[in-house]
Amino acid sequence: MSKITERIINRYVKIRKLLEYEGISVYSSKINCPFHNDLHPSAYIYEDETGDTIYCFSEAKVYYPYDLAVLYHIDVDALYVRIVDEKGLELPEVKPRRDKYLENIPSLAGHEIHAWFRGIKKLVELMDARRGIQG
Numbered sequence: 001m002s003k004i005t006e007r008i009i010n011r012y013v014k015i016r017k018l019l020e021y022e023g024i025s026v027y028s029s030k031i032n033c034p035f036h037n038d039l040h041p042s043a044y045i046y047e048d049e050t051g052d053t054i055y056c057f058s059e060a061k062v063y064y065p066y067d068l069a070v071l072y073h074i075d076v077d078a079l080y081v082r083i084v085d086e087k088g089l090e091l092p093e094v095k096p097r098r099d100k101y102l103e104n105i106p107s108l109a110g111h112e113i114h115a116w117f118r119g120i121k122k123l124v125e126l127m128d129a130r131r132g133i134q135g
């Protein structure tokens with residue numbers, strides 16, 4: 001799992017939305033901690049422009065939207081792509097797919113490439129010469 005997916009989800013996905021998605025009604029910021037068998041509400045939702053968090057007082061632990069998404073088996077990669085799309089964010093640069101043919105000569109220096117082309121030219125000349133003899 002890439003770090004960027006986690007960061008984007010933590011930044012933009014609202015804890016309340018995730019709880020609602022799971023069918024949990026949220027009436028206040030105090031909730032039953034989704035991360036342990038919590039019989040009495042011991043967790044608190046902190047809503048923030050830069051990203052929501054849940055703090056569980058019982059566990060003394062901070063949880064993020066990404067943790068909740070994983071807990072609810074949400075496809076985090078699909079969620080990430082949706083956020084990027086909705087927010088008009090630029091996707092991280094994808095490594096360009098190299099041509100299969102070029103992959104075989106990745107480390108040739110300029111003079112080597114020239115020699116390589118000279119070799120091909122010579123081969124073509126030889127083939128032409130042979131064709132000349134045959135024809």
Ligand SMILES: [Zn+2]
Binds near residue numbers: 035043056
């Ligand atoms: Zn907890």
